[in-house]
Amino acid sequence: MKSILSKIFLVSLTSILLSGLLWLSLAGYFKRKGQISGRTYRAGQQIQAHIAKAGQIQMGLSLSGTKSVAFYESNEIEKKHAAEVGELFEAVDTLLELTPPQERQAVIDLQENVREYN
Secondary structure (H helix, E strand, C coil): HHHHHHHHHHHHHHHHHHHHHHHHHHHHHHHHHHHHHHHHHHHHHHHHHHHHHHHHHHHHHHHHHHHHHHHHHHCCCHHHHHHHHHHHHHHHHHHHHHHHHHHHHHHHHHHHHHHHCC
């Protein structure tokens, strides 16, 4: 009777330990996936922000930049625009690094569109 109870105890303990290990491995997997998802989301948000900022700078140039003396003396607006587009390239590169290989074509197309814009 004692040996049957000890075998049942060992089987139960083993199943509890295996369930715990499975749970820990799944928790680690989903934590990593969540971190990658968060980084991808932030990269997408940065891309949107840089596109909007570059558009604002370009619109400011076309609306009032050429009328100001500072535009002709310092070339400040073009420097701001170039810096913003540079940051946009960095954000797109970050997104490309985070994108799975089978889905990279859309990000590569985005890179090409940014190069054409620049």
